[in-house]
Amino acid sequence: xxxxxxxxxxxxxxxxxxxxxxxxxxxxxVGAGPAGALVADRLAGxxxxxxxxxxxxxxxxxxxxxxxxxxxxSYGRPDVWDVGGARDAYENAGSTEWDYPLNHARVKGVGGSxxxxxxxxMRLHEDDFNxxxxxxAGPDWPIDYADLRPYYAEAERELGVAGASDNPYAPPREEPxxxxxxxxxxxxxxxxEACEAVGIDMHSVPNARNSEAYDGRSACVGYGTCQxxxxxxxxxxxxVHVERAEDAGxxxxxxxxxxxLDHDGDDRVTAAVYATPDGETHRQEAxxxxxxxxxxxxxxxxxxxxxxxxxDGLANASGAVGRFFMDHLFAGAxxxxxxPTRQNHVGFYTSACDQFYDEADETQAPFKLEFFNYAGPxxxxxxxxxxxxxxxxxxxxxxxxxxxxxxGALVEQLPDADSxxxxxxxxxxxxxxxxxxxxxxVGDRALDTIERANExxxxxxxxxxxxxxxxxxxxxxxxxxxxxxxxxxxxxxxxGVVDADCRTxxxxxxxxxxxxxxxTSGAMNxxxxxxxxxxxxxxxxxxxxxxxx
Amino acid sequence: MELTRRDAxxxxxxxxxSGGVALGARVAADRGRDAGGDSGGDGTGDDAPADxxxxxxxxxxxxxxxxxxxxxxxEEFVDGFLDxxxxxxxxxxxxxxxxxxxxxxxxxxxGGAVADLDPAVRDRHLREVGADIADEDPDGTTxxxxxxxxxxxxxxxFYASPTGGxxxxxxxxxxxxxxxxxxxxxxx
Ligand SMILES: Cc1cc2nc3c(=O)[nH]c(=O)nc-3n(C[C@H](O)[C@H](O)[C@H](O)COP(=O)(O)OP(=O)(O)OC[C@H]3O[C@@H](n4cnc5c(N)ncnc54)[C@H](O)[C@@H]3O)c2cc1C
Ligand code: SF4
Numbered sequence: 001x002x003x004x005x006x007x008x009x010x011x012x013x014x015x016x017x018x019x020x021x022x023x024x025x026x027x028x029x030v031g032a033g034p035a036g037a038l039v040a041d042r043l044a045g046x047x048x049x050x051x052x053x054x055x056x057x058x059x060x061x062x063x064x065x066x067x068x069x070x071x072x073x074s075y076g077r078p079d080v081w082d083v084g085g086a087r088d089a090y091e092n093a094g095s096t097e098w099d100y101p102l103n104h105a106r107v108k109g110v111g112g113s114x115x116x117x118x119x120x121x122m123r124l125h126e127d128d129f130n131x132x133x134x135x136x137a138g139p140d141w142p143i144d145y146a147d148l149r150p151y152y153a154e155a156e157r158e159l160g161v162a163g164a165s166d167n168p169y170a171p172p173r174e175e176p177x178x179x180x181x182x183x184x185x186x187x188x189x190x191x192x193e194a195c196e197a198v199g200i201d202m203h204s205v206p207n208a209r210n211s212e213a214y215d216g217r218s219a220c221v222g223y224g225t226c227q228x229x230x231x232x233x234x235x236x237x238x239x240v241h242v243e244r245a246e247d248a249g250x251x252x253x254x255x256x257x258x259x260x261l262d263h264d265g266d267d268r269v270t271a272a273v274y275a276t277p278d279g280e281t282h283r284q285e286a287x288x289x290x291x292x293x294x295x296x297x298x299x300x301x302x303x304x305x306x307x308x309x310x311x312d313g314l315a316n317a318s319g320a321v322g323r324f325f326m327d328h329l330f331a332g333a334x335x336x337x338x339x340p341t342r343q344n345h346v347g348f349y350t351s352a353c354d355q356f357y358d359e360a361d362e363t364q365a366p367f368k369l370e371f372f373n374y375a376g377p378x379x380x381x382x383x384x385x386x387x388x389x390x391x392x393x394x395x396x397x398x399x400x401x402x403x404x405x406x407x408g409a410l411v412e413q414l415p416d417a418d419s420x421x422x423x424x425x426x427x428x429x430x431x432x433x434x435x436x437x438x439x440x441x442v443g444d445r446a447l448d449t450i451e452r453a454n455e456x457x458x459x460x461x462x463x464x465x466x467x468x469x470x471x472x473x474x475x476x477x478x479x480x481x482x483x484x485x486x487x488x489x490x491x492x493x494x495x496g497v498v499d500a501d502c503r504t505x506x507x508x509x510x511x512x513x514x515x516x517x518x519x520t521s522g523a524m525n526x527x528x529x530x531x532x533x534x535x536x537x538x539x540x541x542x543x544x545x546x547x548x549x
Numbered sequence: 550m551e552l553t554r555r556d557a558x559x560x561x562x563x564x565x566x567s568g569g570v571a572l573g574a575r576v577a578a579d580r581g582r583d584a585g586g587d588s589g590g591d592g593t594g595d596d597a598p599a600d601x602x603x604x605x606x607x608x609x610x611x612x613x614x615x616x617x618x619x620x621x622x623x624e625e626f627v628d629g630f631l632d633x634x635x636x637x638x639x640x641x642x643x644x645x646x647x648x649x650x651x652x653x654x655x656x657x658x659x660g661g662a663v664a665d666l667d668p669a670v671r672d673r674h675l676r677e678v679g680a681d682i683a684d685e686d687p688d689g690t691t692x693x694x695x696x697x698x699x700x701x702x703x704x705x706x707f708y709a710s711p712t713g714g715x716x717x718x719x720x721x722x723x724x725x726x727x728x729x730x731x732x733x734x735x736x737x
Contacts, residue, residue, distance in 0.1 A: 221726035345721045345732035379717040380708040384701045387681040389615035397717045
């Protein structure tokens with residue numbers, strides 16, 4: 001076994017790796033997902049940068065084996081990237097009707113949750129930054145689309161985004177995407193006729209996935225298992241930037257969960273206290289700290305860092321740490337046609353519809369529609385379950401596969417102070433630290449909008465001539481695994497955890513790079529915005545360090 | 550429908566040599582379970598893991614039952630696939646043990662190794678073992694391990710290959726790197 005040790009791999013092997021702190025570090029980044037990796041890459045070379053990640057460094061040679069796990073029924077999704085167990089324990093608050101499956105929604109390790117993600121990457125719309133003013137719902141962000149626009153363009157280059165400029169509803173951009181969009185699928189062409197008949201515009205969708213060779217990584221080769229693993233590396237994941245940061249001199253310490261941030265009397269963070277597999281605890285000191293541990297572990301770490309001076313947790317003078325937990329809600333519908341639809345060749349979608357997005361107001365949330373290329377069962381997965389084989393199995397597979405169609409949608413939920421992450425009272429993780437407790441609630445605006453999305457989906461499917469077999473409405477909705485809002489951004493220190501630069505109001509040398517800073521969530525998948533903010537954090541940290549020297 | 554070396558190579562390219570294997574074992578170990586299973590199960594000591602030859606014969610014989618009737622070239626396909634899978638990994642060990650156990654039971658219930666049984670008896674034997682209704686589990690009961698290491702090993706290789714997929718109507722099945730064009734094409 002080599003670098004790909006599982007989280008509880010052999011201690012002997014773990015001992016071979018030096019996990020001691022780096023002397024004279026300028027910057028300590030907590031978390032090696034895309035947010036932390038982009039900040040680190042931005043600063044490495046000019047600065048001494050250390051990245052600490054709770055999870056392991058996965059061996060790229062294991063990716064096919066992880067793909068096998070993704071296909072074989074005896075493994076659950078969390079098993080694909082070794083999520084779960086005492087390290088990742090969490091609980092849902094008993095009272096809520098909204099259980100949150102956290103360990104399906106994240107990966108711990110170098111690359112973070114992008115190892116598992118689907119890689120759909122859109123910019124937020126201009127109104128998403130001014131939801132209060134423009135839609136009468138939720139707070140405005142202290143920054144505008146214009147502030148982020150150059151960073152969006154840069155993030156698209158960094159991740160490698162395949163896209164086109166055929167979307168009339170997308171926010172303004174001055175340059176094309178770095179790669180051409182993936183061509184529409186066969187099923188897109190079927191949908192196109194139906195959409196035209198009912199007056200719905202289809203357009204391409206940006207993918208963080210190579211439509212041609214890019215940045216030393218191959219073009220997509222069609223493994224079709226993008227979520228949860230791309231064996232070819234055509235799908236972007238944050239190992240790209242972690243490796244680049246390391247090449248520029250950054251140090252990555254894996255399997256090093258940060259348990260606490262220490263501070264001094266001058267409101268500065270002094271050290272990240274982390275554990276290593278040998279049972280030791282270390283202190284990584286640095287001038288600046290960037291917390292990039294994802295939307296659940298970031299507030300958890302701040303809460304775990306409570307001190308006499310900050311009894312409610314670090315950076316929590318506003319009381320907002322952990323509050324306003326949001327995700328995007330899924331709405332969907334699907335059925336079958338009487339002709340082949342050619343699904344499950346690839347694991348991503350190629351067409352979407354943002355036409356209804358900016359209709360949003362106080363009562364209707366922004367939402368976007370997606371046209372799937374992976375509706376219905378995948379024959380190889382189906383073949384491994386059931387009590388048939390030989391000709392009867394083949395007959396069953398032929399009957400199941402071939403003519404499914406489906407549409408999805410993502411819907412914004414509004415921030416609600418009672419939807420929150422706290423520390424569990426009486427349960428701890430493998431290191432004896434209180435686990436996160438999730439109390440997720442979703443309001444009526446989102447639920448009503450799910451119904452609206454369903455209406456449109458059913459209309460399109462019926463126009464297509466489909467037998468509509470399922471509708472995922474308000475009762476069957478679930479989260480899209482985008483953790484947002486838990487350390488919200490605000491100019492007002494009483495109302496938010498970080499300022500417009502994503503620096504904590506309370507601690508001068510601590511930034512947060514994460515969707516946890518989103519004051520509202522829009523309905524676009526968050527990671528391109530996370531990446532843009534991370535690059536901006538990198539610049540701000542560089543400026544702050546520069547001013548000091 | 551002819552299975553080819555290309556299919557075997559494709560199945561291997563899709564699944565990797567040592568398979569879910571190393572990983573399966575690793576996860577089990579991480580959870581503090583006995584990763585290797587309890588090799589053979591009944592502790593009688595006469596079920597040493599099967600050698601390469603026995604594994605090849607047995608899996609080819611089982612493939613004749615679990616693959617569709619008009620699949621041809623099965624022996625070459627299984628051989629080519631196993632060339633990559635029978636390495637020194639924990640997965641390979643699991644395959645050897647499951648095959649040994651399946652053969653031991655065949656001898657005791659039907660008087661001969663799986664490969665020597667009539668195809669109809671072979672089919673019945675697999676069902677008597679319980680591999681038809683079992684959910685695959687690399688660390689489970691005999692039925693669950695036979696399902697994982699024998700039946701599903703073969704079905705996975707077959708339906709992740711272009712030829713197997715095509716029989717169902719998908720020439721670029723999940724697990725097979727068949728390019729980013731097939732999804733665009735209409736039915737032929
Ligand atoms: C199934 C799935 C599909 C998705 N699809 C999409 C999509 O199509 N488009 C999109 O935009 N987004 C998608 N996402 C979401 C996307 O993966 C996340 O938005 C993104 O990875 C967040 O980046 P991050 O760096 O903030 O956090 P993460 O990627 O979660 O990384 C956080 C890192 O911090 C580490 N960490 C946590 N706590 C500590 C600690 N105390 N000490 C040290 N390290 C710590 C973790 O180990 C982890 O590696 C998807 C997510 C999932 C699960
Ligand atoms: S379809 Fe493309 S991006 Fe998805 S897993 Fe396959 S190679 Fe990777």
